Amino acid sequence: xxxxxxxxxxxxxxxxxxxxxxxxxxxxxxxxxxxxxxxxxxxxxxxxxxxxxxxxxxxxxxxxxxxxxxxxxxxxxxxxxxxxxxxxxxxxxxxxxxxxxxxxxxxxxxxxxxxxxxxxxxxx
Amino acid sequence: xxxxxxxxxxxxxxxxxxxxxxxxxxxxxxxxxxxxxxxxxxxxxxxxxxxxxxxxxxxxxxxxxxxxxxxxxxxxxxxxxxxxxxxxxxxxxxxxxxxxxxxxxxxxxxxxxxxxxxxxxxxxxxxxxxxxxxxxxxxxxxxxxxxxxxxxxxxxxxxxxxxxxxxx
Numbered sequence: 148x149x150x151x152x153x154x155x156x157x158x159x160x161x162x163x164x165x166x167x168x169x170x171x172x173x174x175x176x177x178x179x180x181x182x183x184x185x186x187x188x189x190x191x192x193x194x195x196x197x198x199x200x201x202x203x204x205x206x207x208x209x210x211x212x213x214x215x216x217x218x219x220x221x222x223x224x225x226x227x228x229x230x231x232x233x234x235x236x237x238x239x240x241x242x243x244x245x246x247x248x249x250x251x252x253x254x255x256x257x258x259x260x261x262x263x264x265x266x267x268x269x270x271x
Numbered sequence: 272x273x274x275x276x277x278x279x280x281x282x283x284x285x286x287x288x289x290x291x292x293x294x295x296x297x298x299x300x301x302x303x304x305x306x307x308x309x310x311x312x313x314x315x316x317x318x319x320x321x322x323x324x325x326x327x328x329x330x331x332x333x334x335x336x337x338x339x340x341x342x343x344x345x346x347x348x349x350x351x352x353x354x355x356x357x358x359x360x361x362x363x364x365x366x367x368x369x370x371x372x373x374x375x376x377x378x379x380x381x382x383x384x385x386x387x388x389x390x391x392x393x394x395x396x397x398x399x400x401x402x403x404x405x406x407x408x409x410x411x412x413x414x415x416x417x418x419x420x421x422x423x424x425x426x427x428x429x430x431x432x433x434x435x436x437x438x439x
Contacts, residue, residue: 162285162402162406165282165285166285168282169283169284239280239281239282242280242288242408243278243279243280243290246278246280246290246292247278248318249314249315249316250278250292250294250314252313252314252315252317252318253294253301253304253314253315254294254295255314256304256310256313256314257294257295257296257300257301257304258295258296260296260300260303260304260310261295261296261300264300
């Protein structure tokens with residue numbers, strides 16, 4: 148069922164989001180921004196990367212609508228735009244929960260198989 | 272509630288979904304649970320009132336499988352496919368096609384079982400025919416709208432491969 152209100156724009160947005168999220172540096176940048184806005188220099192600091200390289204990642208994130216620029220003209224801080232990310236992770240999260248249920252039951256089956264294999268419990 | 276390992280799900284490339292999960296059991300057991308009908312029936316897709324009355328597995332290259340689930344209301348859901356690679360207990364490749372096509376085309380599922388220290392890492396890669404099909408699969412369990420929690424989001428981002436992300 149399609150969540151109401153977003154119409155047909157979701158699949159395209161979702162695709163751009165996933166493409167942007169495919170890179171570990173970009174995910175780390177987003178994780179940093181989840182704690183508050185930051186300038187390009189601040190974002191570059193924890194990475195062994197030049198500012199232009201970080202700027203390139205920021206452009207991809209910006210194009211995907213995942214981040215935006217703050218008002219401070221001097222610092223141009225980047226900030227997280229949670230909505231597209233929430234859409235993507237929301238879908239993935241629901242999918243994950245479905246499989247978590249399956250694998251939780253599989254854990255129980257495996258525990259039983261393991262117990263049955265223990266020499267102490269074996270009839271042989 | 273987390274048991275032996277957290278399940279990681281990622282949308283890899285534009286046609287794939289990858290799931291990774293660690294199980295506290297040697298891989299021959301995980302492989303068995305993954306391929307033997309009497310064991311599959313106990314965990315795969317059987318929640319609430321849903322059972323798996325049909326679970327046929329012909330575990331060899333070119334062999335077919337047929338699984339049907341039935342809900343309390345009598346409604347059935349079926350899937351079938353062919354095994355493309357069977358390397359016990361480390362690798363399994365099969366096709367997947369649901370009777371009611373809720374995603375277009377057929378998908379290719381690759382499962383690898385890697386054992387270390389008595390634990391098994393299961394990695395399942397689902398490759399769809401198109402990104403539209405992949406997106407349909409990701410969206411399928413969504414029935415109550417989009418998850419909006421910002422905290423949840425930060426947690427998700429900070430987990431998994433993200434080492435440097437600060438947790439909030």
